[in-house]
Amino acid sequence: MPPEAVRTFFSRLRAERPEPRSELRYRTPFELLVAVILSAQATDASVNKATETLFRVADTPEKMLALGEEGLRRHIRHIGLHNSKARNILATCRILLERHGGEVPRSREALEALPGVGRKTANVVLNVAFGEPTIAVDTHIFRVANRTGLAPGRTPREVERRLLEVVPETFRRHAHHWLILHGRYVCTARRPRCGACPVADLCAWEGKAAPG
DNA sequence: AACTCGGGGCA
DNA sequence: TGCCCAGAGTT
Structure with a gap:
């Protein structure tokens, strides 16, 4: 897609959904992480429901470890993959305390x-926090980037690399948010709403001309 | 590259 | 009821 079209592309996506990112609801890098x-592989509504009660009880690595695996699972039982997620979160908390002074590290490698x-989670934390x-x-972004021709690639890494090349600096910080919302509400996997699409x-x- | 984890949302 | 979802780890 030509640079001028890319600029128009993101201008319209921004106008479509100007609201702030949902991740801004989280008060600290730890809560975001x-x-x-x-x-992962869960709806944001189910995550919001869980974190609302969870962070009232455990908003630091210490408190999360004190909660224990059973206690943590009680909050996230309605989220898919909760067994491995509970295990991973507690293991992550231990590493934060042992190697990073209880803080969320700022480097991609440490994350x-x-x-x-x-890679995906690390990129979100690096961007938002x-x-x-x-x-x-x-x-979502993988589908939108390929389908529209904005930044086609065979793997997520290739799409990421091409997006970083093609997205203008002024749109870079919020590009992933607009692309995700566009993919979720308009450029959906099954029946994209091309009739309501701003781009x-x-x-x-x-x-895109298919009926439905 | 293929497989597994997994409850919830949606058609 | 069947298929997909704001992925990551293992083989």
């Missing part, structure tokens, strides 16, 4: 070394 670990934290212009490629005229998807 735990919430993003929980959000990705935490149990339950992969520490203000770095990363783009976290999840399934349909810039989109390369051949099926």
